[in-house]
Amino acid sequence: MIKKLPDIRLIVGFLIAHVLMYFTFMDRSIFWYMFTATMLCLISYSILNEEIDDEQTFGTYFIYGVFSGLLLYVIFWTGYAIIDILNLPFLNSISSLYGRYAPSNIWQYIVLLFILVPGEEIFWRGFIQKRVMKYTTVTTAVFISSLLYASVNLYSGYWILAIAALVGGIFWGYLYAWKRSIPLLIVSHIVFDLVLFIIFPLI
Template sequence: MFVFKQVGLFDFWYWMSSNLLILLSLVFVLDKSNGQEILRDLREKALQKVFIGILAALALFIVFYVGNVVIRLVFERAGEGIQNVYSFKQEASPLRIGLLMLLIIGPGEELFWRAYLQRRFGLKFGKMAGFILATLLYTAVHVATGNMVLVLAALICGIFWGWLYMRYQ
């Protein structure tokens, strides 16, 4: 998906969205307990989780804002890596990207990486091992881009979101 950014009418954003929908469909068909667990999780302290989510988004924004400055000082070619992340935008409109991120990609990634994989790994190997395994896998899928700045960002996000899931699930 990262390598083939455009195939026919499907650009990166449509590929990512459709792949997530297929993955999640398989998860829900093959593991009925996962859907029940997600519904149970959504019912518990929903308002608190929304508030934590907003604070977490703000914290992650600050981390990446500061990280942008620091990484450019430490690695002279980091700016190029950061710019390459934005090349995934391609010809897609900001509205389409925003809607896909809000409605499919953001929730879909959390449902797959945290609510499914991290939870399953946690049940099998223990919470901390599940957190570490899910984070490493989440980071590893970004290696195909060849963009180490994106891989580092994925590692940071994987740690951050994985810890939040482990702490507040």
């Protein structure tokens, strides 16, 4: 049965995310500190208000996580290659985005892998999308939650980051709806970030 009453916890959680992400992107010099604090707050809010799904075995979520993370990187690489071939103006934005927000030292990689990635999956898929799915169809819920995920990235000043978040949100959103495993999504997101930032950066 589809619920009709407003989900106050969902609305409050989304508003908290917007406020925190606004301040996160305000000052580049403290971005990594603010982003870490923001995700810790959103993780706490999520686990206080929603159970974390883990319906897959370790082997299943590890294998699906690794392969899906690599697949998403291929999708992003293909998009970047098309932008490069067509010489679209997004190219400069991607380069600038890497320079401004990509991790640059060991502690940033540590918080990326152990706080930021898990936090994003726990909050945006395990809390926001899961609650939206109570009100509508899977496809609608995936697109709504992905748009919400993309919206907080607009504070960065880079449309390309919001577009990337939208694409990633749709990909991980469908994966979550299919497998109902937050650990799987975390592995997928970690693999994607490792390839994107360390192994084969786009820039």
